[in-house]
Amino acid sequence: MPSNTHTVMVTGASGYIAGWIVKYLLEAGHTVHATVRDPNKAKSVDHLKRIADAAPGTLKLFKADLLDAQSFDAPMQGCDILMHTASPFVLEGFTDANEALVRPAVEGTRNVLNAANRCDTLKRVVLTSSVASVYGDATDMKGKSAFTEADWNTTSSVDHNPYQYSKVAAEREAWKIHDGQEGSAESRWDLVTINPGMVYGPSLTNASNSASIGTLLDMGRGKLKTGVPALEYGMVDVREVAQAHLLGAFKPEAEGRYILVSQSVSMLDIAGILRKQFGKQYPFPMMKVPKPVVWAVGPFMGPVTRKFISRNVGYPLRFENSRSKTLGVNYRPAADTLKDHFDQVLEDGLVRRR
Numbered sequence: 214m215p216s217n218t219h220t221v222m223v224t225g226a227s228g229y230i231a232g233w234i235v236k237y238l239l240e241a242g243h244t245v246h247a248t249v250r251d252p253n254k255a256k257s258v259d260h261l262k263r264i265a266d267a268a269p270g271t272l273k274l275f276k277a278d279l280l281d282a283q284s285f286d287a288p289m290q291g292c293d294i295l296m297h298t299a300s301p302f303v304l305e306g307f308t309d310a311n312e313a314l315v316r317p318a319v320e321g322t323r324n325v326l327n328a329a330n331r332c333d334t335l336k337r338v339v340l341t342s343s344v345a346s347v348y349g350d351a352t353d354m355k356g357k358s359a360f361t362e363a364d365w366n367t368t369s370s371v372d373h374n375p376y377q378y379s380k381v382a383a384e385r386e387a388w389k390i391h392d393g394q395e396g397s398a399e400s401r402w403d404l405v406t407i408n409p410g411m412v413y414g415p416s417l418t419n420a421s422n423s424a425s426i427g428t429l430l431d432m433g434r435g436k437l438k439t440g441v442p443a444l445e446y447g448m449v450d451v452r453e454v455a456q457a458h459l460l461g462a463f464k465p466e467a468e469g470r471y472i473l474v475s476q477s478v479s480m481l482d483i484a485g486i487l488r489k490q491f492g493k494q495y496p497f498p499m500m501k502v503p504k505p506v507v508w509a510v511g512p513f514m515g516p517v518t519r520k521f522i523s524r525n526v527g528y529p530l531r532f533e534n535s536r537s538k539t540l541g542v543n544y545r546p547a548a549d550t551l552k553d554h555f556d557q558v559l560e561d562g563l564v565r566r567r
């Protein structure tokens with residue numbers, strides 16, 4: 214193996230973000246040990262196989278489940294880098310938030326990192342965390358000009374913002390296992406976390422249930438035609454998120470947490486950018502729904518609670534991204550990200566071309 218190539222394990226390789234990570238790793242000539250729950254499910258892995266066929270790197274698929282503690286030992290054999298992306302990112306369609314989100318995220322991180330402790334070739338772990346681990350509600354920004362890597366989400370719980378809670382609990386677990394490693398300094402692995410905001414940009418797979426993809430589909434299919442709440446996101450392109458994983462893995466000086474956000478945008482900003490690029494014939498939302506109306510009807514329309522609405526609708530969100538720029542991330546404009554994403558959605562026939 215040439216000295217500048219690595220053997221990298223990527224968990225949850227079938228996912229939206231992981232697809233781009235695997236692509237960049239293979240294109241750079243690395244060997245990828247990709248874990249998925251079902252390597253025989255064509256929809257989850259065929260795009261990865263196609264990318265591997267055209268790239269100098271080597272793809273090896275392994276079966277692993279976050280809740281199966283032993284399943285990560287085999288794929289980790291011989292790896293010097295681990296990228297742990299697997300974690301459920303769903304905001305609706307479940308009744309038990311602990312079982313659907315928190316347990317797979319936290320127990321999964323514990324299982325993966327305990328396997329890392331049993332693997333003596335491993336040098337660095339890059340964990341896909343989230344800004345959800347930095348803050349829980351927009352009102353947490355009170356008294357600050359922006360969230361930074363020094364901030365931790367202390368306001369989410371299994372009952373309030375369970376996805377956010379799953380991410381902060383998983384990241385805390387990762388740091389706890391990292392800090393508790395035994396053995397000589399040479400035998401221990403470093404931990405770098407990538408904490409992206411809301412990720413948009415073209416998907417290499419149509420199999421993902423990622424909530425990122427769902428929002429753009431809802432906009433294109435007219436589900437939000439009557440209007441959107443005044444909600445802001447810290448937004449970032451999926452390709453920058455993937456690049457940040459490679460920078461975090463291969464730059465020796467990378468350390469700690471990196472917020473990945475290019476800029477803050479509201480849902481109405483996103484709709485406006487899409488309308489400007491794709492035209493008024495698409496049913497993108499045109500107006501903001503007043504907060505009292507969102508408060509009254511929101512819980513009947515989607516997976517939001519009144520507590521979420523009162524703490525998030527109408528509040529600004531700002532993130533400091535200078536650490537990620539120092540790492541080497543170059544952010545593209547939000548308009549380019551959204552154009553490329555909606556082009557992909559149209560090309561794949563997920564929204565009817567008008």
Ligand code: NAP
Pocket residue numbers: 225226227228229230231249250251257277278279280298299300301302317341342343344380408409410411412413421422423424425
């Ligand atoms: P995604 O497409 O749904 O990917 C999640 C992956 O997790 C899937 O490949 C899924 O694999 C795997 N997974 C879920 N439960 C699992 C289990 N029990 N065992 C093994 N694998 C399991 O979502 P994504 O948006 O790419 O998210 C990837 C990571 O980025 C997550 O950690 C998410 O929290 C984080 N993140 C996402 C965003 C965003 O806006 N998208 C923002 C910040 C952070 P299967 O194919 O087997 O279902």
